[in-house]
Amino acid sequence: MxxxxxxxxxxxxxxxxxxPLTLALGTAPAQAATSCTTQAGPYQKQAEKFLGRPVDGRQSAADCKAIRSFQSTHGITPAIGYAGPVTWNVMNVVQKQRAAGxxxxxxxxxxxxxxxxxxxxxxxxxxxxxxxxxxxxxxxxxxxxxxxxxxxxxxxxxxxxxxxxxxxxxxxxxxxxxxxxxxxxxxxxxxxxxxxxxxxxxxxxxxxxxxxxxxxxxxxxxxxxxxxxxxx
The missing domain is CATH 2.40.440.10 (L,D-transpeptidase catalytic domain-like)
Structure with a gap:
C-alpha cells in the first residue's frame, strides 16, 4: 500500500x-466450517496438552470444543477443532509468549x-x-x-x-x-x-x-x- x-x-x-487459510491448504479435513470435526489432527496430543485436556491423541467432543474455542479466539480458520499445523504453530508461539512474561x-x-x-x-x-x-x-x-x-x-x-x-x-x-x-x-x-x-x-x-x-x-x-x- x-x-x-x-x-x-x-x-x-x-x-x-x-x-483466511482454507481447507485447500490441507490444514484440516474437508467438511463444513460450522461443524466440529471428529478427526484427530497430526498435533492432537500437543493441542490436548496445551489446553489442559487428557492427552490420549484421540479427538473427543470436549477436545474439539476446546480447540475450536482457541481457534475462534485467535482468528484461525476454519474453526472446526482440527489440531493441524496452523493451530499448533499458534499454540507454540503463545506458549513462548507466556514464558517471556x-x-x-x-x-x-x-x-x-x-x-x-x-x-x-x-x-x-x-x-x-x-x-x-x-x-x-x-x-x-x-x-x-x-x-x-x-x-x-x-x-x-x-x-x-x-x-x-x-x-x-x-x-x-x-x-x-x-x-x-x-x-x-x-x-x-x-x-x-x-x-x-x-x-x-x-x-x-x-x-x-x-x-x-x-x-x-x-x-x-x-x-x-x-x-x-x-x-x-
Whole structure:
C-alpha cells in the first residue's frame, strides 16, 4: 500500500484484511466450517496438552470444543477443532509468549544503550517499549509481515507519524501509523493478531496498544526488529 508522504517519498503502508487459510491448504479435513470435526489432527496430543485436556491423541467432543474455542479466539480458520499445523504453530508461539512474561528482553537482543526504544521480536510475535533496561510498556502480541513481505530486521528510527493514515493504494485505514522503515510502520488493525498469514510488512497492533505506542513514542525514537516470524 503506497502513500505519498510530506517529503514526497513513496511509503508502503501495510495491513489489509488477508484471506483466511482454507481447507485447500490441507490444514484440516474437508467438511463444513460450522461443524466440529471428529478427526484427530497430526498435533492432537500437543493441542490436548496445551489446553489442559487428557492427552490420549484421540479427538473427543470436549477436545474439539476446546480447540475450536482457541481457534475462534485467535482468528484461525476454519474453526472446526482440527489440531493441524496452523493451530499448533499458534499454540507454540503463545506458549513462548507466556514464558517471556514481563522480561521479554531476557536474552538481551534489543539494545539497552539507546534510551527509549521500541523492540519487535519476530520469532515470538511480541513488541514492547523499553528505556535502557527498564520495561516501559508491553510486551504485547503483534502481527508482522507474512512470507514474501517480511518485516525487515535491524535498527531503525521512527521518521514519520500519521494519526489517521489511509493507504491510497488499497484505501485501507491505518490508524496511529508510525513509520520506521520505508512503508513499514506500527499501526492498529481490526483483525486478530493471529489472522493468517500476516501483514504485508507492517507491525500490526490492537487499537489499545497502537494508541499507547502513539503516546509513548515520537519521531526520532529508535526501533529494533529481530528474529524470524514462524512460517517465513
Amino acid at each position: 503506497r502513500h505519498m508522504g510530506r517529503r514526497g517519498a513513496v511509503v508502503l503502508g501495510v495491513t489489509g484484511l488477508v484471506a 514481563k522480561n521479554p528482553n531476557k536474552a538481551g537482543h534489543c539494545p539497552t544503550n539507546k534510551g527509549r526504544i521500541a523492540c519487535v521480536d519476530l520469532t515470538l510475535q511480541l513488541s514492547w517499549i523499553q528505556d535502557g533496561k527498564r520495561l516501559v510498556y508491553g510486551p504485547v502480541p503483534v502481527r508482522t509481515g507474512r512470507d514474501g513481505y517480511e518485516t525487515r530486521t535491524g535498527l531503525k528510527k521512527i521518521y514519520w507519524r500519521h494519526l489517521n493514515h489511509v493507504s491510497t493504494l488499497y484505501d485501507v485505514k491505518m490508524p496511529y501509523s508510525q513509520f520506521f522503515d520505508g512503508g513499514q510502520a506500527f499501526h492498529s488493525v481490526g483483525v486478530s493478531m493471529w489472522n493468517q498469514p500476516g501483514s504485508h510488512g507492517c507491525v500490526n497492533m490492537t487499537t489499545t496498544d497502537a494508541k499507547k505506542y502513539w503516546s509513548l513514542l515520537k519521531t526520532g525514537d529508535d526501533v529494533f526488529v529481530y528474529g524470524r516470524k514462524p512460517g517465513t
